[in-house]
Amino acid sequence: MDLISNFFKRDVSKYFRDLPLPNSFGGLMNLSGEDFLKLVPLLSVLALFSYILFREINNLGKKKQVSWVNKSLMKNKPKIADIYTKEDISKIIDKEKKVAYCRCWKSQSFPFCDGSHTFHNTVTGDNVGPLVLRE
Incomplete structure (x- = not known):
């Protein structure tokens, strides 16, 4: 449990504290290549989260499509059962x-x-x- 606690309390907080986040969009132009590399993990997680959220919201109103095994045989009957002795x-x-x-x-x-x-x-x-x- 110590390992997890230290990871979130010490390592993750240090990562966020050291991020070179600019105060405006214009400040993005002043970032160096090394600064952009430091932002890649955060931007990747945000992009993934946004994609999953968009996909789930987009699928909320859609009805799940049913895949029928029997597509054409005796569809006028509620159930097909063939009995042979x-x-x-x-x-x-x-x-x-x-x-x-x-x-x-x-x-x-x-x-x-x-x-x-x-x-x-x-x-x-x-x-x-x-x-x-x-x-």
Whole structure:
């Protein structure tokens, strides 16, 4: 705790006391290069604080944008739930040897995967793929 106390009471106060702050804007022209270097940390902190304050005030009235996973499939329904029995799945697996269910919400044959995730992954760098059930 001594370290923190000394830092703020001794070192920071000395830093502010020794700053070459001019009394007017015209006085800025009389500062040497070394004086400007002494002001860099203070001006940097003030600039950062001003930027953060401006950004927060600017975003106050903006509504947060919602990112929908399902952008187009069955949007007229409040919730989509596809129910398949073991027999339904077994019939598909017996015929096709596997069944793939879409997880990217882009398939034209939803809920089954048609490979639409491949283009999505290429464009976005995502790595989504289907749920695959095999015999």
